Amino acid sequence: MASATEASAGAGASIPSEEDLKLHTLQQKYTEEATKRLQARPELDDQYVALKDSEESRVQALNDDIWVDHAALNARPLIPDGSRCKFVVLGAGFGGQMLAVELIKAGLVKGPSDLLIIDGAGGFGGTWWWNRYPGLHCDVESYIYMPYLEETGYMPKFKYAPGHEILEHAQRVASHWNLNEKALFRSTITAASWDDDKNLWTLNVVESRGPSEEKRQLKIQTEYFLSAFGILHTPQVPKVPGLASFAGPMFHTARWDYSISGGSPENPQVTGLEGKRVGILGTGATAVQSIPHIAKFAKELYVFQRTPSAVYERGQRPTDPEEWKTKIAYKKGWQLERMANYSAHMIGHPTDQPDMVDDESTKLIAIRAQLGTPVWGIVQPTPEAITEHVTRLLKLNIPCGEKAQARVDAIVKDPETAAKLKAWYPLWCKRPTYNDEYLQTFNQPNVHLVDTDGKGVDAANERGVIVAGKEYPLDIIILGTGFRTPLEGNGCPAVKMGVDVRGRGGRSFREKWDAQGATTLHGVATSGFPNLFFLNAIQNGSGFNWVFSAATWIRNIVGTISTAEKRAGEGGRAVAEVTVPGEEEWAGVMMYHAAALAAQSGCTPGYTNASGSFGKPPKDQAEMMKMARFSIWSQGLNSYCQMLEDYQADGSLKGYEVTTLAG
Numbered sequence: 001m002a003s004a005t006e007a008s009a010g011a012g013a014s015i016p017s018e019e020d021l022k023l024h025t026l027q028q029k030y031t032e033e034a035t036k037r038l039q040a041r042p043e044l045d046d047q048y049v050a051l052k053d054s055e056e057s058r059v060q061a062l063n064d065d066i067w068v069d070h071a072a073l074n075a076r077p078l079i080p081d082g083s084r085c086k087f088v089v090l091g092a093g094f095g096g097q098m099l100a101v102e103l104i105k106a107g108l109v110k111g112p113s114d115l116l117i118i119d120g121a122g123g124f125g126g127t128w129w130w131n132r133y134p135g136l137h138c139d140v141e142s143y144i145y146m147p148y149l150e151e152t153g154y155m156p157k158f159k160y161a162p163g164h165e166i167l168e169h170a171q172r173v174a175s176h177w178n179l180n181e182k183a184l185f186r187s188t189i190t191a192a193s194w195d196d197d198k199n200l201w202t203l204n205v206v207e208s209r210g211p212s213e214e215k216r217q218l219k220i221q222t223e224y225f226l227s228a229f230g231i232l233h234t235p236q237v238p239k240v241p242g243l244a245s246f247a248g249p250m251f252h253t254a255r256w257d258y259s260i261s262g263g264s265p266e267n268p269q270v271t272g273l274e275g276k277r278v279g280i281l282g283t284g285a286t287a288v289q290s291i292p293h294i295a296k297f298a299k300e301l302y303v304f305q306r307t308p309s310a311v312y313e314r315g316q317r318p319t320d321p322e323e324w325k326t327k328i329a330y331k332k333g334w335q336l337e338r339m340a341n342y343s344a345h346m347i348g349h350p351t352d353q354p355d356m357v358d359d360e361s362t363k364l365i366a367i368r369a370q371l372g373t374p375v376w377g378i379v380q381p382t383p384e385a386i387t388e389h390v391t392r393l394l395k396l397n398i399p400c401g402e403k404a405q406a407r408v409d410a411i412v413k414d415p416e417t418a419a420k421l422k423a424w425y426p427l428w429c430k431r432p433t434y435n436d437e438y439l440q441t442f443n444q445p446n447v448h449l450v451d452t453d454g455k456g457v458d459a460a461n462e463r464g465v466i467v468a469g470k471e472y473p474l475d476i477i478i479l480g481t482g483f484r485t486p487l488e489g490n491g492c493p494a495v496k497m498g499v500d501v502r503g504r505g506g507r508s509f510r511e512k513w514d515a516q517g518a519t520t521l522h523g524v525a526t527s528g529f530p531n532l533f534f535l536n537a538i539q540n541g542s543g544f545n546w547v548f549s550a551a552t553w554i555r556n557i558v559g560t561i562s563t564a565e566k567r568a569g570e571g572g573r574a575v576a577e578v579t580v581p582g583e584e585e586w587a588g589v590m591m592y593h594a595a596a597l598a599a600q601s602g603c604t605p606g607y608t609n610a611s612g613s614f615g616k617p618p619k620d621q622a623e624m625m626k627m628a629r630f631s632i633w634s635q636g637l638n639s640y641c642q643m644l645e646d647y648q649a650d651g652s653l654k655g656y657e658v659t660t661l662a663g
């Protein structure tokens with residue numbers, strides 16, 4: 001009988017290369033593993049509930065802000081009901097701070113009541129306010145992740161900053177630009193409606209005042225409503241039957257309870273876990289960072305794994321002050337240049353500069369499937385072009401995947417455990433992780449990997465967790481189970497900010513998005529909702545370093561507002577609104593770019609595809625067209641920045657209609 005190779009050669013086809021064969025085997029394995037997970041959870045994203053929405057009061061309470069200082073905040077002057085502002089910014093994370101700072105720098109914030117920042121947390125920091133688990137670090141280099149290092153003159157202590165240092169920096173940014181006095185914390189905006197007559201937004205706000213005071217309800221009017229809602233801000237838990245009945249302490253990693261674990265955000269010595277049997281659900285980026293610290297103290301640690309993470313080398317090191325002065329922060333504008341350099345090296349954007357950050361992440365170039373790349377130009381939406389594109393990305397992925405697997409073999413001593421720790425999905429399906437202690441942890445005798453073979457834990461009871469009919473008795477359960485997907489509500493900004501947004505004529509933003517699919521100009525504004533701007537990674541250019549992406553979007557937003565306000569002149573005010581032809585033209589551009597993201601459709605379930613909800617074949621032509629609008633700029637963030645710079649320099653604000661009014 002002829003071998004497969006001979007048979008194909010005889011049929012006139014070219015002989016498959018070793019790489020082709022490898023790819024074929026890998027693709028089969030990827031599909032097998034993804035299918036296993038999809039079949040285990042046919043309810044897709046409904047397998048989860050946000051902590052805040054849980055019907056179990058115990059689980060719901062896990063969402064509480066455990067860091068807020070109510071007494072200090074209650075001592076601050078009240079924001080009067082009925083206040084009027086020029087700008088309200090939703091969100092006090094880096095996105096909201098950067099919006100506020102850029103408005104200030106552009107000279108748009110003139111009086112003390114021109115700007116108000118509103119956030120549900122008890123302070124600045126966004127994700128860094130909430131997440132304080134032991135081991136927390138930003139996986140992007142601190143020199144390009146921590147904004148405004150030039151203006152604040154701060155030198156991060158390490159190449160990768162710990163969470164508490166980033167949180168301190170958020171406070172530093174706030175102090176530098178006097179944002180503290182412009183912030184309303186512990187407060188949620190529940191509704192926002194545009195008044196066609198007054199040309200103002202009215203925001204309904206609920207301010208919490210702590211357990212001993214009643215909540216305040218207030219209305220605030222504003223000319224501009226700017227929203228920086230973040231990406232992963234709503235902690236979730238799988239609907240594991242019996243979880244709330246667990247008799248011992250339980251908490252989510254996004255609300256790490258040091259009163260149980262011991263230690264503090266600054267000191268990861270979690271001695272309260274000594275003598276305890278601890279179980280952690282989840283092995284995502286958060287668990288990878290925290291598990292080594294738990295393992296140092298717990299008597300027994302059970303790691304309940306559904307899908308392993310790919311774990312690459314970290315290479316942490318302290319900042320060398322000499323290198324900082326001479327090679328990093330060596331000239332004005334260095335930080336933006338370094339951010340652009342990082343992005344260029346990741347996505348293959350042409351540059352003469354060497355790789356400044358030069359870490360594992362810039363070598364994992366298969367991530368281009370997610371971020372876009374200029375390397376192959378625009379991918380045409382034909383089946384042949386898409387297959388060719390997906391194949392070349394999968395080929396780029398081969399060495400990335402092999403590197404992570406080889407690392408497991410080199411570090412983990414028990415071959416059975418090592419096999420279970422290997423990730424079988426393309427790099428772009430889940431956030432790659434970087435850690436020099438995680439894999440080593442599984443060599444410790446007190447650490448037990450409970451691999452659920454892609455199915456997840458089955459149930460819990462008052463004693464512990466059950467997997468495949470076996471009970472694991474525990475003293476403490478830690479939920480490293482992540483956040484609501486950024487694709488919730490099909491990525492509609494109003495859903496993500498949790499606000500009932502009503503534009504002209506009382507039209508609901510959510511209904512518009514549901515009916516039309518993603519509809520924006522440059523991802524930041526939409527017609528019928530004047531003077532509303534948002535930070536969202538849909539119909540936009542996006543990079544791996546969120547701060548660089550956000551800075552790009554913010555330059556565009558603030559540039560647009562500045563131009564509009566200039567037209568209104570001194571004493572006047574402006575209403576900037578995307579036009580329908582403007583957003584439809586942009587939807588056309590996005591559809592033209594959509595084929596480049598095709599490789600994501602076969603991904604294993606996770607938050608990037610709403611647990612498999614995205615990536616299912618469209619029902620009909622109309623659904624396919626809607627999906628195609630749901631794209632990003634496929635040529636990568638660097639060329640996107642250039643395109644927006646040209647757009648702003650032109651000054652015509654094509655795609656907007658600007659009306660000017662007397663103040």
Ligand SMILES: NC(=O)C1=CN([C@@H]2O[C@H](COP(=O)(O)OP(=O)(O)OC[C@H]3O[C@@H](n4cnc5c(N)ncnc54)[C@H](OP(=O)(O)O)[C@@H]3O)[C@@H](O)[C@H]2O)C=CC1
Pocket residue numbers: 137138139140232238240281282283284285286287289304305306307430431452455456457480481482483605606607
């Ligand atoms: N910039 C940074 O340095 C950091 C960023 N982050 C960001 O936050 C994101 C979220 O990370 P993370 O908090 O880890 O959340 P993830 O969503 O990445 O991980 C959640 C984990 O819970 C698991 N899980 C869910 N349900 C079950 C179940 N029923 N049984 C067992 N396991 C279950 C998931 O398994 P499965 O994979 O099978 O769904 C997954 O391992 C990261 O991807 C990253 O973008 C986080 C930490 C640091």
